[in-house]
Structure formats: C-alpha cells, structure tokens
Amino acid sequence: MSQLRVRFAPSPTGYLHIGGARTALFNFLLARKEQGNFILRIEDTDVARSTQTSVDAILQAMDWLGLNYDEGPIYQSERFDLYRSKVQELVVAGKAYRCYCTPEELEQRREAAMKSGGKPKYDRTCLHRQDQPDDRPYAIRFLVPDGETAFVDRIKGTISFQNEELDDLIIQRSDGTPTYNFVVVIDDAEMGMTLVLRGDDHVNNTPRQILLYQALSYAVPEFAHVPMILGADKTRLSKRHGATSVMEYRVMGFLPEALVNYLARLGWSCGDEEIFSMEELIVKFDLDHVGRSAGVFNPEKLLWLNAHYIKTGDRQRLATLLKEYLGERGIETDGGPDLVGVVKSLQERSHTMVEMAEGAAFYFADKVDYLPEAVSKCCTPEAKAGYQTVLKHLSALDDFSHDAIAAAFNQAMSETGLKLGKLAPPVRVALNGTTTSPSVYEVLEVLGKERSLTRLRQGEALFAT
RNA sequence: GGUCCCUUCGUCUAGCGGUCAGGACAUCGGCCUUUCACGUCGGUAACGCGGGUUCGAUUCCCGCAGGGAUCACCA
Numbered sequence: 175m176s177q178l179r180v181r182f183a184p185s186p187t188g189y190l191h192i193g194g195a196r197t198a199l200f201n202f203l204l205a206r207k208e209q210g211n212f213i214l215r216i217e218d219t220d221v222a223r224s225t226q227t228s229v230d231a232i233l234q235a236m237d238w239l240g241l242n243y244d245e246g247p248i249y250q251s252e253r254f255d256l257y258r259s260k261v262q263e264l265v266v267a268g269k270a271y272r273c274y275c276t277p278e279e280l281e282q283r284r285e286a287a288m289k290s291g292g293k294p295k296y297d298r299t300c301l302h303r304q305d306q307p308d309d310r311p312y313a314i315r316f317l318v319p320d321g322e323t324a325f326v327d328r329i330k331g332t333i334s335f336q337n338e339e340l341d342d343l344i345i346q347r348s349d350g351t352p353t354y355n356f357v358v359v360i361d362d363a364e365m366g367m368t369l370v371l372r373g374d375d376h377v378n379n380t381p382r383q384i385l386l387y388q389a390l391s392y393a394v395p396e397f398a399h400v401p402m403i404l405g406a407d408k409t410r411l412s413k414r415h416g417a418t419s420v421m422e423y424r425v426m427g428f429l430p431e432a433l434v435n436y437l438a439r440l441g442w443s444c445g446d447e448e449i450f451s452m453e454e455l456i457v458k459f460d461l462d463h464v465g466r467s468a469g470v471f472n473p474e475k476l477l478w479l480n481a482h483y484i485k486t487g488d489r490q491r492l493a494t495l496l497k498e499y500l501g502e503r504g505i506e507t508d509g510g511p512d513l514v515g516v517v518k519s520l521q522e523r524s525h526t527m528v529e530m531a532e533g534a535a536f537y538f539a540d541k542v543d544y545l546p547e548a549v550s551k552c553c554t555p556e557a558k559a560g561y562q563t564v565l566k567h568l569s570a571l572d573d574f575s576h577d578a579i580a581a582a583f584n585q586a587m588s589e590t591g592l593k594l595g596k597l598a599p600p601v602r603v604a605l606n607g608t609t610t611s612p613s614v615y616e617v618l619e620v621l622g623k624e625r626s627l628t629r630l631r632q633g634e635a636l637f638a639t
Numbered sequence: 640g641g642u643c644c645c646u647u648c649g650u651c652u653a654g655c656g657g658u659c660a661g662g663a664c665a666u667c668g669g670c671c672u673u674u675c676a677c678g679u680c681g682g683u684a685a686c687g688c689g690g691g692u693u694c695g696a697u698u699c700c701c702g703c704a705g706g707g708a709u710c711a712c713c714a
Binding site: 183184185187217218219220222223273276277280281284288292293294295313327330333334335336339340341343344346347348349351353354355358374375376377378379381399401402404406408409410436439440441442443444445446447448463465466467468469470471472474475476477478479481485521522523524525533552583593594595596597598599601602608609610611612613614615 | 640641642643644645646649650651652653661662663664665672673674675676677678706707708709710711712713714
C-alpha cells in the first residue's frame with residue numbers, strides 16, 4: 175500500500191487567500207480520499223517577511239474551512255541546520271559551488287545580456303574561479319547538469335524543459351540562509367511527500383527541483399499543478415475584485431461549506447453535479463477531472479451556493495450563528511423570540527448570514543422603526559377598519575400558531591370582504607415597520623401573541639384619521 | 640524577448656470521432672404569491688482561426704492568433 179502524503183505549504187506573509195485555500199482543499203481531499211496524510215508546512219525562510227500573525231490567520235482560516243491536517247505545522251525556520259548540511263553535501267560532491275558575485279554585479283550583467291538580446295542567466299563566472307576565499311561573502315549555486323528534464327504532471331500531462339534554459343540557481347544566500355527552491359525539495363523529500371500538488375505558478379520551478387532531488391539522491395515525487403484563479407477581468411485575483419481573504423467571507427456571512435463547495439467546483443467537476451458536502455467531495459474528488467485552464471472567480475455563484483446551504487441548513491446551528499452575527503451588530507437576542515423560529519422565517523430568503531441578521535433585527539427591536547413610505551402607503555384611513563378587525567380576531571386567540579393566525583385572518587376577510595392583500599400590509603408595517611418581511615403569519619407566530627399585540631396596538635396610531 | 644502552460648455559452652463546466660454540443664450561476668419571459676424572497680416552467684447564449692488525419696472532427700496532429708505563468712541572494 176503506497177501511502178499518499180501531500181502537503182500545503184503557505185508562506186506566512188499574509189492571510190489565507192482564496193487561491194491558497196483551494197490548493198489546501200485539493201490536498202486535503204486527496205489525502206482523505208486515499209487515506210493518506212496531509213501535512214501543513216510553514217514556508218518562512220524569508221524571515222523578514224514572515225509573521226506569526228499571518229501564521230495564526232492561516233491556521234484560523236483552515237480551521238474554519240474544516241481543513242485539518244495530520245502533521246504540522248512544521249516551520250522551515252527551525253530546520254536551517256538540516257538545509258545547511260544538505261548544501262554542504264552538494265558542495266562536497268561538486269554539484270554546487272561558491273559564487274562570489276555580488277547582487278549588484280549580477281544585476282548589471284543581467285541587464286547587459288538583456289540589452290544585447292541574450293538570456294539573463296548566470297554566466298558561471300565563479301564556477302571557474304580558482305581561489306575560494308573564506309573571508310569574502312559568497313552564495314552557493316547549484317550546478318545544473320546538461321540534458322533535458324521532463325515530468326508527467328498529474329493535471330497538465332507531460333512537460334519537459336531543456337536544462338540549458340535553467341539557471342545555476344542560488345541555493346544558499348550569502349547570509350547563510352537557504353532559498354525556496356532548495357528547502358522545498360529538502361522538506362518534501364525528507365517529509366516523504368509522494369505528490370506535490372500546488373499552484374500553477376510553480377511549473378517553471380519544477381525542473382530545477384527535480385534536478386535537485388536527483389542530485390541529492392532523493393526519490394522524485396509526483397507533481398500536479400492547479401491553474402490559477404482569476405478575477406472577472408481575467409487578471410490575477412486581487413483585492414480589486416473583492417474579498418480575497420477566506421476569513422472575510424465569514425464576516426460577509428458565508429458558510430464554510432458554501433465556500434468549500436464553490437472552491438471545489440472552481441476547476442474541478444463531477445459530471446453535472448453542483449452540490450457537494452465535504453464528505454461527498456472526499457469520496458468523489460479526483461485529479462483526473464481538474465481542468466487545465468485558469469478559472470474566473472464568480473461571486474454570484476458562491477452567493478447562490480451560500481443561499482442553498484442556508485436554505486437547507488440545520489436551524490439550530492444557524493440559530494447559533496445568527497446570534498453571533500446579531501451580536502456583532504449589537505443586537506441582544508436573550509429575552510426575544512425563539513431564534514430557531516426566527517431562522518425558519520428567514521432561511522428561505524437570506525443569501526448570507528449578514529442578510530439574515532439584517533432581516534432578523536426587527537424581531538428583537540424594543541420599538542418598531544417605521545419607514546415613512548411604508549406607513550403612508552399601507553396605513554391609510556380606508557385600511558383602518560380591516561386592521562382593527564384583524565386585531566380583534568388575533569386578540570381572541572389562545573393558540574397563536576400559524577394555523578390559528580391564518581384562521582383569524584380568514585375570519586377578518588369574510589367579515590370585511592377585504593382580501594389578504596389589503597389586510598396584511600398594514601399589519602406588516604405595524605410589526606416590522608416596512609413593506610418587506612417574511613410572511614405576516616410567520617412573523618406573528620415567531621413574535622408570539624404578547625409581542626405581536628403590543629406592536630399591533632401601537633400600530634393603531636399609524637393610521638391617519 | 641526566451642521557456643513553459645492554456646483556449647466549449649457572459650462565468651464555472653460536461654464532452655474523451657458520429658450528441659438537436661448537456662448541466663449550473665447570471666440573464667430574459669411565464670406561473671405561484673399577503674410584501675420580499677423561494678419555488679417552478681420556458682427562452683437567449685459556446686466549440687478562437689487555418690491546415691491536415693478520417694467516411695466523419697468540439698474531440699487526434701501541425702501551425703497561427705490570443706491569453707497567462709516564469710525568467711531574484713521572494714516564496
């Protein structure tokens with residue numbers, strides 16, 4: 175049994191963004207599907223740009239999405255000794271060499287080469303250098319062998335490069351710290367990765383890394399590169415296109431399962447299916463159906479999915495969430511109507527939890543905030559009699575259930591000869607101050623008799639005589 | 640510029656030689672209706688171009704065009 179081992183390796187220089195989340199998700203799904211291991215590794219070799227705040231933000235976002243890992247987080251910054259010894263191993267074997275060229279010199283030569291139409295690759299000046307002084311700063315470069323390097327990408331198919339296109343890349347900086355392309359190989363190899371699933375932008379790094387694996391006598395893992403995510407204008411997804419941070423979506427009232435479902439379907443498909451729970455994804459996800467081309471992030475479809483999950487979600491759980499969203503808006507729910515009832519009345523008409531919270535606010539308000547236009551439109555002198563008839567019948571109810579309320583309205587209708595379209599609007603205004611709300615029957619039921627009647631009696635004053 | 644990758648409705652995509660090119664979001668109509676939604680029925684809408692291969696190409700091959708990625712002592 176060959177155990178699948180995959181990893182997600184973000185660099186902690188910011189929050190977890192949509193693209194990274196999808197890469198993490200794909201790795202997670204594969205690991206769970208194959209019953210392999212999912213490792214989280216923090217790529218913080220760039221000490222200057224890495225922060226603990228970012229690490230925390232990434233961990234929090236993964237937790238929210240439900241992407242738990244089996245090993246880690248492993249910090250590369252704690253493994254410098256290992257990297258250094260591996261660099262030495264290559265130097266001793268003659269597969270890497272010291273380079274005394276300064277960044278400034280290299281930059282100059284690059285520019286000169288570009289200007290004369292040549293390739294901006296390292297000219298191997300120091301490969302042929304005779305002296306190797308220890309008292310001068312030097313970086314270590316990997317000596318790229320001649321030939322061709324090819325690999326079979328699990329998503330894109332065979333990809334090959336001529337080694338001469340590759341630079342003798344620096345694997346250790348002059349300050350002694352290792353560079354990305356080197357540590358990623360050491361870690362993926364030492365941690366036993368069997369598949370490296372990552373963003374498309376790493377395709378060009380892959381041949382260099384393969385050469386490194388070979389130079390260090392490591393087994394080369396399989397690779398799979400997922401296409402990037404674009405904004406509506408087909409450019410790389412960025413702040414301009416809206417929220418890119420996973421956690422921003424929670425703030426905006428999205429459910430994690432909606433984001434997971436959306437991200438999974440962005441670039442992957444399973445016939446005509448659109449709705450997938452995490453459990454289904456684990457069973458159905460596969461690399462064979464991951465597309466090769468970049469995809470545009472479509473917020474509207476995500477919104478539709480979110481509405482779907484709100485519509486079909488567990489009311490008790492949504493009630494708990496709603497309480498949080500209301501709390502963030504300064505609305506206290508204790509002592510108010512039953513939250514599950516509130517959720518039930520709003521569930522079908524909310525696309526986000528924020529929307530639900532906004533729609534639920536009136537249930538918990540001490541006094542109704544009347545919208546002037548709603549009052550003038552619905553609480554007309556002609557409507558007053560009908561309103562009072564409704565109020566009379568509702569007052570007489572012992573059982574304030576939906577059905578009983580409906581019966582009360584029916585009585586009022588036959589008594590006044592008015593249709594529900596005439597009777598309901600002013601009641602709605604009295605209850606929530608506007609012309610839009612859940613069904614008035616539901617609102618009355620959720621509010622309960624006492625609160626309802628209080629509001630209805632207050633509402634009598636709305637009618638201009 | 641070099642190298643590498645990509646190309647089906649507006650968007651996400653199904654398709655793996657013969658389909659009226661399917662689904663979903665969005666959009667446009669109808670229905671439902673106490674408001675707003677939801678739901679429901681239906682419509683509009685796509686194979687980048689040019690060569691091949693083949694009885695037959697969206698599908699296979701080669702060009703072209705257009706996108707994108709990458710060419711750091713960043714990751």
